[in-house]
Amino acid sequence: MTRRTYTVLALCLALVATGVVAGVWWTHRWKGTVTVLGNWTGGDRDRFRSAVLDPFEREHRIRVIYQGSSAESQVLAADVEAGTPPDVVIMPGPGELAAYAAAGRLKPLDGLFDPDDYAPMWAPRVAGGVHWVPVKADLKSMVWHPGTLAGADVARIARDPGEWCLAMESGATSGWPGTDWVEDVLLQQAGWEVYEKWATGVLPWTDPRVREAWTTWGGLVGAGDERRVVPALRGGFQDPWDGPDAACDDERLEHQATFVRDGDHWTEARGRYVHSRTVVPDARTGPPAWEVSADLAAMLRDTPEARALIRHLADPATEQPGFTANRSVPQSAYDGDRTTARIDATLRGRGTMRCWDASDAMPPAMRDAFHQAVLRYLAEPRALDGQLALLDRVRVRLTVPWLPPVCGNG
Known part of the structure; x- marks a missing residue:
């Protein structure tokens, strides 16, 4: 072989090796992908990403593609109509989700978390099952x-x-x-x-x-x-x-x-x-x-990655992006100051009338x-x-x- 042939062969082997390494890295880095649509943008999106989504990615090696929009209702309606809904949607309040559940668009979350961790109003049975879980309560x-x-x-x-x-x-x-x-x-x-x-x-x-x-x-x-x-x-x-x-x-x-x-x-x-x-x-x-109000997570596509994310969002050990309605989260999580503790007690306390x-x-x-x-x-x-x-x-x-x-x- 000529020196030029050796050079070309060495370059090809180097490129193949680089591709193999990259492929191994990619396989190790991500095991799947889950798409999420929410209404959080700007600082709210960044806090949700750093507090909740980044730890989920590190633990499960599932990539989260998050889209935030102030026109979330319109975006979701268009995606559903086009047959390309997100895997998971996080919406402010249950009214719109109840309509999607009645139309058979939402997947039941039964078995993915314990509804008894929440007062009945937060995670009710709708259209034959539990179809959403509170992520952040206000x-x-x-x-x-x-x-x-x-x-x-x-x-x-x-x-x-x-x-x-x-x-x-x-x-x-x-x-x-x-x-x-x-x-x-x-x-x-x-x-x-x-x-x-x-x-x-x-x-x-x-x-x-x-x-x-x-x-x-x-x-x-x-x-x-x-x-x-x-x-x-x-x-x-x-x-x-x-x-x-x-x-x-x-x-x-x-x-x-x-x-x-x-x-x-x-x-x-x-x-x-x-x-x-x-x-x-x-x-x-x-x-x-x-x-009261809450941002609620629901599943539109039943995939292993979407199920893993719902479990993560409902896990009491998951860091909260704000206040939670989950009673299994220890009260010590909100002991920072008197106002914070007072708000938490009202959101989660038994005997308090919440609408x-x-x-x-x-x-x-x-x-x-x-x-x-x-x-x-x-x-x-x-x-x-x-x-x-x-x-x-x-x-x-x-x-x-x-x-x-x-x-x-x-």
Whole structure:
């Protein structure tokens, strides 16, 4: 052989060896792939990736391809219609998942985790089986205030709309901070039994108690006042305190869920909270009822990789991306400070009445109409009766199943 032939042969052998090594490395590195669709983007996505998904990949050698979208409902609907759904979806609330389960799109999770680790409302049996598991839980019915403001003073200043931070923009789901308000006012004024009938499609939107919840909210936040409404409609809920177009500036109160305490504003203000019935006019007395929400994982394709991920998400030993509804997680996981421990006790304690965020529990068409209605009501409160009549027509026309009872104290 010539020297050139030896050189070419050596190069070919080197390339083959490199390919073999790469193939062995790849086989060792990944045993499979699982696709996940969620609504977490930005910092929320990064925290979920580092706290939950990266450890799963290291332990199981299963690659997780995560897609986050603020228009998750639309993306999922398109993927399902095209026959290319993700293996696992993580959605905020059970209403949309209940519709997919009834249509046979979700795979049962029976045997992948113990439902008894959760209160029945968190992981109910729907369409013949358990179809979702909570990944991250949040407490609502909260009014946040600066640590320098005494809790006893919150009710006094809450009657002034200028004291409230209100920001409604949230991409494809704009309006949900307003639906949270209306829901919570109804829960505190009318009680959980009325709330549950309304949230499950039994009670009409035109019921006087529902109407009173809307007008109470409007009075608290200044519905119809252009100086208040325009910034609120434009302001992004994720960071309403910062930037040249900030919706909130000197306001001292915010009606928002637990996740708001992670933001810069409430960290710097040493934020504390009171139960929302402190500020809701004509709120009922007695044991408090709390509105709650959760991001729920469901399986659309039954693969070994998807099953492994569901087990990991439900495992009490898995680091949590936030608060959990899993009772097998030790309380010591939330002993960091008094506020954290108090929130955890409310989310997981027995005997506490908790109700799903109603819009999250409603069928998608009802939820979307509700979102739009609160935006219109802020701008034109005098048109409320027409909006409620429209919402009730949507309720009556819906043929998809509504979620089973949305409240429980288990």
